[in-house]
Every structure is written in structure tokens, then in C-alpha cells.
Amino acid sequence: MADFDLVVIGGGPAGYTGAIRAAQLGKKVAIIEVEKKLGGTCLRVGCIPSKALLESSHLYEASSHGFKDRGIVVGDVKLDLPAMLTHKSKVVDTLAGGLDGLMKKHKITRLAGQGRIDGPGKVVVDGAEPKTLTTDAILIATGSQPSTLPNVVLDGNLVGSSTEALAFDAVPKHLVVIGAGYIGLELGTVWRRLGSKVTVLEFLDRILPGMDSEIAADALKIFKKQGLEFRLGTKVTGVKTTTNGCEVQIDGAEPVVCDRVLVAVGRKPNTDKLGLETVKVETDKRGFIPVNEHYQTAAKNVFAVGDVIGGAMLAHKAEEEAVACVEHLYTGYGHVNYGAIPGVVYTEPEIGTVGKTEDQLKEAGIPYRKGTFPFAANGRARASGTTEGRVKMLAHKDTDRILGVHIIGAHAGELIAEAVAAIEFGATSEDIARCSHAHPTLAEAMKEAALSVDGRTLNM
Amino acid sequence: GGHVMPAAARVAAQNQVNPSQVSGTGPGGRVLKEDVQQALSKPAASA
Numbered sequence: 001m002a003d004f005d006l007v008v009i010g011g012g013p014a015g016y017t018g019a020i021r022a023a024q025l026g027k028k029v030a031i032i033e034v035e036k037k038l039g040g041t042c043l044r045v046g047c048i049p050s051k052a053l054l055e056s057s058h059l060y061e062a063s064s065h066g067f068k069d070r071g072i073v074v075g076d077v078k079l080d081l082p083a084m085l086t087h088k089s090k091v092v093d094t095l096a097g098g099l100d101g102l103m104k105k106h107k108i109t110r111l112a113g114q115g116r117i118d119g120p121g122k123v124v125v126d127g128a129e130p131k132t133l134t135t136d137a138i139l140i141a142t143g144s145q146p147s148t149l150p151n152v153v154l155d156g157n158l159v160g161s162s163t164e165a166l167a168f169d170a171v172p173k174h175l176v177v178i179g180a181g182y183i184g185l186e187l188g189t190v191w192r193r194l195g196s197k198v199t200v201l202e203f204l205d206r207i208l209p210g211m212d213s214e215i216a217a218d219a220l221k222i223f224k225k226q227g228l229e230f231r232l233g234t235k236v237t238g239v240k241t242t243t244n245g246c247e248v249q250i251d252g253a254e255p256v257v258c259d260r261v262l263v264a265v266g267r268k269p270n271t272d273k274l275g276l277e278t279v280k281v282e283t284d285k286r287g288f289i290p291v292n293e294h295y296q297t298a299a300k301n302v303f304a305v306g307d308v309i310g311g312a313m314l315a316h317k318a319e320e321e322a323v324a325c326v327e328h329l330y331t332g333y334g335h336v337n338y339g340a341i342p343g344v345v346y347t348e349p350e351i352g353t354v355g356k357t358e359d360q361l362k363e364a365g366i367p368y369r370k371g372t373f374p375f376a377a378n379g380r381a382r383a384s385g386t387t388e389g390r391v392k393m394l395a396h397k398d399t400d401r402i403l404g405v406h407i408i409g410a411h412a413g414e415l416i417a418e419a420v421a422a423i424e425f426g427a428t429s430e431d432i433a434r435c436s437h438a439h440p441t442l443a444e445a446m447k448e449a450a451l452s453v454d455g456r457t458l459n460m
Numbered sequence: 461g462g463h464v465m466p467a468a469a470r471v472a473a474q475n476q477v478n479p480s481q482v483s484g485t486g487p488g489g490r491v492l493k494e495d496v497q498q499a500l501s502k503p504a505a506s507a
Binding site: 331332333335337424425426428431 | 462463464465466469470473474487488490
């Protein structure tokens, strides 16, 4: 008999969620993580620390500039960056401790070291004292790491990834962000609020590639007004570091001189040292592990989920895949609806999106109707002073089924949850329009956008 | 049948029932979890 029913390699959202679900289904589970803390990229150097800094930097900016017209007068507002970073680290430590507790609660064996497959049913933990485990099944959840551009070397200091940009020990005078995706915009926003001049360089002629282009255009206007500088259609050809800082070289233009560079051009899968060759699993051209609809690799009892298999690199996508993979393995049923996985950009205003974009519907020739409603016409948004943005709903022209919802506005990341449930349940715009929404709430903008699909908004 | 709700899809798959053969009693003919459970409790209908 094998030591374990399931060995999970990787302690991120995919790995720990898969481990917990397998334990709930009565399986004997081990989880191997190379880092000291469980939680993976998301908890250690991703979602959680970035949200802590986004919220803290928002409070700093609001108290510095935003309170006066609300009748709150404060003295000089000072930034204590070390304290802000300490708060962030404490949040991470608390949540990591919580994960340790969850592993204990579910009697999951936690092993520290680099997990390496060593042939069918065998996993080696390369730590201080290497040990070999036997197992019936293996779940690979090794995640991803920041990628870079040709001639741009991540030096872990002046030229860094999101990991470094979550822990700068001083506010950069001038931060250049390469890449206008959500990571670049979120961290660019953090340091702009704390006092940096921030220049975002993007190869495409738009920001937030893949998101609804109308909403991305709204976002660009708002971020510019907030003081982020954008140079779109700009190709970075290299970065040089000098004694004083960095020089970002650009195709056909003068280099941009700055003191820090954040490279946020995407992420690549972690498959080094994983021993894939010992079970005859090959990665694809981009380095991802190919899997079938049940997340099984080319090897029979080896599965893979999360960033390492590609697709949307989102924590909740990884979690859904891990649960579906484990449930299918042990119960015969597991499913992920990729059409109903939300994406959120945690800037202010936030951007929340689910389903098809208008661009995708046009391209696929799907007939649709569109409803929009601005937060400027929402009473709660007026009272809160967060009137920027709108809700946009796309529904099928004939069936009225909701195909996509895109929100830019305060708390869009929370508001999008209603749209996710609606899409998952096959709801129409009329269904949402006929649901009571509490007044006054921002969620009423969703109801009004749904009414607007049929041209009958009540409050505009 | 109409749109199959997420939990109904799970019960149907685990019992090898084709959810599109189940009559939905939810809004707009949606197939609910209880509709699949109801279909399972009846003796198999001849095709």
C-alpha cells in the first residue's frame, strides 16, 4: 500500500485547496511546499500583500487629499512606509498561520522541500533530509513566476517583478512599469498614491488586454486623471542599470530614465526540477503542462491544475480546477465553468468582469443587446463620493440570456459576484431586473443596467 | 428541458442521467436539483 492516496506538489491556492478537498473526501493526503509559508504566490507575494498595500495607500491618499471636501480636516498626513509594510507582512503571516491550522484540522501531512516526481507513484521531497514518498496519485500545483522581456534582466533590486514592488524600502521618485495589465496597474497605483511619478509603458495601443475594450478605455481616462502616465504602443528593447538608477530603452524614442523598474509583462509556469521526464510528461511550447478535461496529464495518475496548466492565471481559477480535479478523481464528477470565472482589477475604481466581452461577441457574430448604467446616477455612489464608472451588461438579442457583465466603479470586485451567479444559473437580464435590490446600494446599478438592456431604466 | 442549474448538473452526472431529458420546474423551465432527484426516484421510463 502506498504511503498516501494523494501527494500535492505546491502549497498555493490550487495545492492547498486540492489537498483540503481530497481530505474531506476521506483521502490520506500530503502537501509539499518549498517555501516556509503555505499560501503560494497569492498569499506570499501576490493577491493578499498587493491588496493590503492598495487599501493602505488608498487610505493615505484619501486622508491627504480627499477628506477636506467631506468636512474632515486633518493636519499634515505623514507616510510611515515601514509601518505600512509591517501591516502587510502581518496580514500575510496571519493568513499563512491559518493555512497551517487548516492542514492540521484536515490531518494533511505537510512536508517542507522541493517536490520532485521520481517515476510513477513516487515523489521525492528534496529538503535537508531528502525522503521518498509512495502515492496512488500526484497533483502538480507548482504555479508560476514572473517572466520578462528579451534584454530585460530581473535583478531583484532596481529592475524587479511584482515581488520587489511589494516591498520597496523607499518610495521611488520615478517608477517605470513595463506592461499595462492588472499587476502593473495595481502596483503602479500603489506607488503613485505614495508619491512616485509612475510611467506605464505598454506595447499594445490599449491597457488591460483581454478586458472589454470600452471599459478599458474608461479605465485609461480615469487612471490618467489620477496622475499615472501612459505611453502606449511602446516597445521596450532593454533596461540598463547605472549607478544612479535605470535607463529603459525604447524602440524609436529616447530612453526613459528612472530609479526603479517594475516588469509586469506576464508570468511563466514553474516546471523546473519537477521530474516530469520520469513520468514521460512533456510541457507545451510555452512551458505549460498539457491536461485533458479532467486535469489528467499524459501520465495516468499525475494531474495538474492552476497557473502551471495555463489559461487565466487567477487564484480562484486555480482553486476551482483543484476541486474539480480531486472531485472527479474520487467521486466521478467535477466541473469548472470557464464562462463564469470573474476577473477583478483592484485599483480605485475597481474593475470587475465576467463572461464575454463585447469584442468577443462581435467577433463570434453573436447578436446581443447592451445595457449600461453610470454610478453617477446611483444614490449610494453619490453619497459615498464614488461616482466614477458604470455597469455594462451584455445579453443575447433573442433569448435575453446574460452573456457578459463588465463593471468599473467602487467595489466592482464585490458587485461582480451577482453577475457570476446570474451567468452560472443561466439568468436573463430580465431576471436580474425583476430581483429586488436594496436601496440605496451600489448593486442597484446592476439592476438598472439590466433594465437598460430592454431600454427601460427607471432612474436615468 | 431548459437550462440546467449547477447542482442539478452534478446530481445528473453522478447518476448517469442526461439532464436534458429531465423536465425542469424552475423559472423558465430550468432544471433544478430537485427535478433530477425526482426523476431518479421514479422507475426508469422506457425510451
